[in-house]
Amino acid sequence: MSVQSHLRFPVKKGNILGSKSENSPLKSVGVKRALFGEAQSPASPKKARIVDENVPVSPSKEQSSPKQVSSLLRAKQAFHTSLPTRLIGRSAEISEIKSYVGERINNKTSGSLYISGAPGTGKTCSLMHVLESFDGKFSFAFVNCMSVSSPVTIYKTIAKELKLPSKVINSKSIADTLKKHVSASKTPIVLVLDEIEQLDCKGQQVLYNLFEWPHIPQSMFILITISNAMDLTDRILPRLHTFKYQPKLMNFSPYTKDQIVSILEDRLSEVQANGVPVIKPIAIQLCARKIAADSGDIRKALNVCMRAIQIVEKKLSKDVTLKTTSDDRCNPGSPMKRVASTQCVDVQEISAVLHKIYGSRLQTSSFAANSETVTMPLHSMILLCTLVLMKKHCKSQDMTVGKAYHTYKRICQKRDITSVNEGDFHRLCCDVECRGFLLLKPAKVARMAKIILKIDETEAERVMQDKAMLPSILADLSVLDK
Numbered sequence: 001m002s003v004q005s006h007l008r009f010p011v012k013k014g015n016i017l018g019s020k021s022e023n024s025p026l027k028s029v030g031v032k033r034a035l036f037g038e039a040q041s042p043a044s045p046k047k048a049r050i051v052d053e054n055v056p057v058s059p060s061k062e063q064s065s066p067k068q069v070s071s072l073l074r075a076k077q078a079f080h081t082s083l084p085t086r087l088i089g090r091s092a093e094i095s096e097i098k099s100y101v102g103e104r105i106n107n108k109t110s111g112s113l114y115i116s117g118a119p120g121t122g123k124t125c126s127l128m129h130v131l132e133s134f135d136g137k138f139s140f141a142f143v144n145c146m147s148v149s150s151p152v153t154i155y156k157t158i159a160k161e162l163k164l165p166s167k168v169i170n171s172k173s174i175a176d177t178l179k180k181h182v183s184a185s186k187t188p189i190v191l192v193l194d195e196i197e198q199l200d201c202k203g204q205q206v207l208y209n210l211f212e213w214p215h216i217p218q219s220m221f222i223l224i225t226i227s228n229a230m231d232l233t234d235r236i237l238p239r240l241h242t243f244k245y246q247p248k249l250m251n252f253s254p255y256t257k258d259q260i261v262s263i264l265e266d267r268l269s270e271v272q273a274n275g276v277p278v279i280k281p282i283a284i285q286l287c288a289r290k291i292a293a294d295s296g297d298i299r300k301a302l303n304v305c306m307r308a309i310q311i312v313e314k315k316l317s318k319d320v321t322l323k324t325t326s327d328d329r330c331n332p333g334s335p336m337k338r339v340a341s342t343q344c345v346d347v348q349e350i351s352a353v354l355h356k357i358y359g360s361r362l363q364t365s366s367f368a369a370n371s372e373t374v375t376m377p378l379h380s381m382i383l384l385c386t387l388v389l390m391k392k393h394c395k396s397q398d399m400t401v402g403k404a405y406h407t408y409k410r411i412c413q414k415r416d417i418t419s420v421n422e423g424d425f426h427r428l429c430c431d432v433e434c435r436g437f438l439l440l441k442p443a444k445v446a447r448m449a450k451i452i453l454k455i456d457e458t459e460a461e462r463v464m465q466d467k468a469m470l471p472s473i474l475a476d477l478s479v480l481d482k
């Protein structure tokens with residue numbers, strides 16, 4: 001079974017990064033289409049130009065030149081978050097993964113690899129580049145654990161990805177059946193489980209079973225797990241050390257400023273061959289410096305550049321603006337002349353996007369030095385207090401939008417505050433996420449989306465205007481589900 005026929009996994013928003021030619025380009029464009037679809041793949045310059053030139057032009061209204069619009073369109077396409085052609089800043093990690101996986105595939109032995117790192121550090125992307133180089137040498141299954149309704153259903157999902165018969169998929173003892181298939185397989189099997197922390201459950205039997213499979217005698221099973229948490233195996237799977245099932249650990253560090261600059265410049269090199277910059281170098285430096293200081297998440301940098309280009313596009317949609325010129329002063333009766341607006345992204349556009357989306361989070365990091373309070377609406381503060389309370393007294397898997405809403409509602413009722421409805425509460429979560437205080441992990445049903453709090457109690461207290469609110473809410477455990 002080939003990688004092309006099996007890589008059908010849901011792409012996390014921005015779980016892929018931009019890159020440069022430290023590694024050879026992918027051999028198969030078809031694989032990328034199978035992996036990520038065609039919607040986000042960058043169009044060729046010719047196609048992009050045709051799209052813009054086919055837009056009807058009103059004779060009574062001047063339009064910006066197709067060449068200008070085309071370069072901006074191609075620049076936006078270059079900042080996609082799907083699988084890139086080249087990778088930058090991850091050559092050491094790719095080499096390590098390739099060595100580990102290649103040794104086991106060639107020797108037909110088993111192994112277990114645990115890859116950790118903050119969101120947007122290129123974990124999944126780097127792994128996919130490596131696995132494509134071994135195409136055709138193993139059976140392959142990829143599962144994003146966020147798509148699994150409950151931990152026990154992971155076995156059925158794995159069986160489907162391995163294209164096993166329906167008799168196996170619908171078996172009542174599917175875990176044992178899969179274990180037998182793994183031990184009896186004459187072809188190496190590579191199973192990739194992304195977002196593995198979603199399989200966290202009482203007793204952790206599902207995770208223990210999965211980590212046991214690579215240690216079945218004479219098996220050729222390679223388990224590769226991916227998570228944001230570096231200490232997940234030690235924290236929730238302590239018995240792995242007892243059974244000697246612990247995987248090889250590998251961590252991806254956040255991108256540095258220089259790496260982010262290199263990635264953005266590489267993406268832009270495809271669309272500014274004529275020497276005219278789409279984004280000014282000083283603007284790229286500003287974006288990279290701010291994102292590296294905040295999180296090192298390359299997806300955020302790509303998103304900032306994309307939004308900045310959209311700002312310029314809006315200016316160019318009017319193309320020309322009426323402005324008075326020097327000779328108007330000499331001849332006040334002369335008609336106002338048309339002056340073309342800006343055609344590239346400058347520091348102003350990048351700063352505007354950073355302030356609008358990530359400004360509050362970036363301000364918080366320097367809060368202690370500046371002694372400035374980040375302004376937050378009342379319900380946003382209550383939401384933050386709710387999450388801090390749940391983080392202290394509930395398990396991580398209980399931090400869903402639905403459960404947080406019930407706790408939030410009880411807190412509001414106890415304080416005679418009118419609560420928002422559940423739909424508005426989800427939008428409230430999204431607003432607080434934009435500030436950088438939490439991370440929402442989407443689910444098929446909005447209320448089942450997982451919430452990960454990115455700040456602790458001390459940081460939360462610093463952003464509160466009402467200093468008495470957080471201590472009073474944290475002292476009231478009666479609002480929590482029993």
